[in-house]
Amino acid sequence: MKHYRHELWFNVPTRRAFINVTPQIAACLHESTIQEGLALVNAMHITASVFINDDERGLHQDYEDWLEQLAPHEPIHQYHHNRTGEDNADAHMKRQVMGREVVVAVTEGRLDLGPWEQIFYGEFDGRRRKRVLVKIIGE
Amino acid sequence: MKHYRHELWFNVPTRRAFINVTPQIAACLHESTIQEGLALVNAMHITASVFINDDERGLHQDYEDWLEQLAPHEPIHQYHHNRTGEDNADAHMKRQVMGREVVVAVTEGRLDLGPWEQIFYGEFDGRRRKRVLVKIIGE
Amino acid sequence: MKHYRHELWFNVPTRRAFINVTPQIAACLHESTIQEGLALVNAMHITASVFINDDERGLHQDYEDWLEQLAPHEPIHQYHHNRTGEDNADAHMKRQVMGREVVVAVTEGRLDLGPWEQIFYGEFDGRRRKRVLVKIIGE
Numbered sequence: 001m002k003h004y005r006h007e008l009w010f011n012v013p014t015r016r017a018f019i020n021v022t023p024q025i026a027a028c029l030h031e032s033t034i035q036e037g038l039a040l041v042n043a044m045h046i047t048a049s050v051f052i053n054d055d056e057r058g059l060h061q062d063y064e065d066w067l068e069q070l071a072p073h074e075p076i077h078q079y080h081h082n083r084t085g086e087d088n089a090d091a092h093m094k095r096q097v098m099g100r101e102v103v104v105a106v107t108e109g110r111l112d113l114g115p116w117e118q119i120f121y122g123e124f125d126g127r128r129r130k131r132v133l134v135k136i137i138g139e
Numbered sequence: 140m141k142h143y144r145h146e147l148w149f150n151v152p153t154r155r156a157f158i159n160v161t162p163q164i165a166a167c168l169h170e171s172t173i174q175e176g177l178a179l180v181n182a183m184h185i186t187a188s189v190f191i192n193d194d195e196r197g198l199h200q201d202y203e204d205w206l207e208q209l210a211p212h213e214p215i216h217q218y219h220h221n222r223t224g225e226d227n228a229d230a231h232m233k234r235q236v237m238g239r240e241v242v243v244a245v246t247e248g249r250l251d252l253g254p255w256e257q258i259f260y261g262e263f264d265g266r267r268r269k270r271v272l273v274k275i276i277g278e
Numbered sequence: 279m280k281h282y283r284h285e286l287w288f289n290v291p292t293r294r295a296f297i298n299v300t301p302q303i304a305a306c307l308h309e310s311t312i313q314e315g316l317a318l319v320n321a322m323h324i325t326a327s328v329f330i331n332d333d334e335r336g337l338h339q340d341y342e343d344w345l346e347q348l349a350p351h352e353p354i355h356q357y358h359h360n361r362t363g364e365d366n367a368d369a370h371m372k373r374q375v376m377g378r379e380v381v382v383a384v385t386e387g388r389l390d391l392g393p394w395e396q397i398f399y400g401e402f403d404g405r406r407r408k409r410v411l412v413k414i415i416g417e
Contacts, residue, residue, distance in 0.1 A: 044392025114183025253322025
């Protein structure tokens with residue numbers, strides 16, 4: 001069995017953003033030389049997501065609006081968590097809706113994705129350095 | 140290490156539906172001859188889900204009602220994504236709540252599921268051909 | 279390829295609770311002697327979750343309040359599922375928001391977690407014996 005590990009680093013200048021990381025994950029897979037297996041891609045921080053969906057700006061605006069409606073950032077004092085001095089409780093909720101991780105099949109050395117599947121880093125509390133872990137196992 | 144890949148195809152006649160695919164995944168596992176490992180089952184489309192829950196009609200009606208409340212289909216023009224000519228922005232949201240994929244343990248050649256766990260394909264924008272990927276690795 | 283399987287049992291005295299299971303998963307990994315691979319941790323019941331987030335009491339209270347707002351327990355008769363004699367339809371929804379499972383990378387014999395990542399069992403319909411499955415594959 002082969003195994004591969006790599007960290008992707010982000011420093012998003014805004015509080016929230018969606019970043020297409022598919023090319024970076026494909027580059028990791030190429031570097032791993034793994035032909036058949038599973039690729040795990042997960043946020044290493046608990047106010048960020050890795051998810052798969054469409055690379056369409058209007059949809060990303062819809063996600064932003066929808067998540068803000070499900071778990072509003074303000075008023076900040078509505079959340080117990082923010083009494084610890086944080087202001088990111090909403091980010092911990094948004095991340096649960098969008099998910100922590102994706103597992104992608106690796107087939108014949110490629111990410112085995114459907115026609116419109118793209119892998120995104122979802123940042124909900126940016127403006128600092130944060131990481132995504134890529135772990136691939138297989139042969 | 141052994142590996143196995145199979146696609147399941149669906150053409151749901153309605154916009155939304157939940158379909159129990161557990162027997163088909165069990166058949167894939169049998170065909171793979173893998174005894175110990177992990178089975179990934181994921182929607183290959185971004186307006187559909189694979190999830191695990193109960194095979195109970197009332198609950199499925201509740202999911203339908205609840206998801207429609209969290210991310211209503213109409214009015215269609217409330218979503219930026221639908222200005223591209225689509226009418227399925229809500230389906231991209233419903234899918235995030237229900238999830239893209241499940242990873243199921245394989246033990247002694249069986250899907251290692253709890254007593255009520257059943258694997259479902261969740262369609263949120265049907266009436267066309269769409270796929271689910273089954274990838275199993277192990278030995 | 280090595281493989282390891284273990285069940286964790288819970289009997290939560292309340293309807294809902296969040297329990298940090300990271301030390302137990304780390305003990306499983308140690309017992310497995312697997313150095314590189316993937317660890318799947320999943321609820322075997324469909325009214326419970328396994329998820330990764332912060333071990334902070336205020337945040338857990340926020341999750342409790344937020345999930346209750348997204349999928350209220352009462353009135354019980356608002357859910358079709360509860361006409362079967364159950365009163366836990368809301369638990370089936372809360373579990374979908376928080377997720378069934380996590381997949382964690384195993385690197386150099388350790389759970390490859392970010393600085394604040396902790397693994398939780400999320401109970402939404404307790405007061406009875408329920409299980410979590412730990413399956414680790416690798417070498």
